[in-house]
Amino acid sequence: MIQTNFLSISQAIKQGKGKVAVRGWIYRERGSNEFKFLVLRDSTDIIQCILKKEIFKKQWDDIDKLQIESSVEIEGEIKED
Numbered sequence: 001m002i003q004t005n006f007l008s009i010s011q012a013i014k015q016g017k018g019k020v021a022v023r024g025w026i027y028r029e030r031g032s033n034e035f036k037f038l039v040l041r042d043s044t045d046i047i048q049c050i051l052k053k054e055i056f057k058k059q060w061d062d063i064d065k066l067q068i069e070s071s072v073e074i075e076g077e078i079k080e081d
Contacts, residue, residue: 004021004073005021006022008022008042008043009024009040009041009046010044010045012047013047017078018078019078020076020077022042022074024041024072025040026040026041026067026070027046029067029068035052035053036066037050037051040074
């Protein structure tokens with residue numbers, strides 16, 4: 001099993017750029033056939049995650065079934081707005 005070093009959402013936001021791994025609960029979700037926008041929360045803050053179908057082809061059916069308060073772990077590139 002690969003060990004991942006998860007950051008709290010507030011730590012990820014402070015980092016501001018680069019690759020991060022966070023985990024938390026889905027606070028809100030919306031999307032289309034090509035994108036999913038997840039607002040993820042933990043005890044420290046909230047963050048928006050954008051998932052593109054072209055990147056997650058194998059997992060898209062599972063991603064499409066995610067509901068509010070589902071627990072998830074996400075790794076990706078963080079960018080400031």
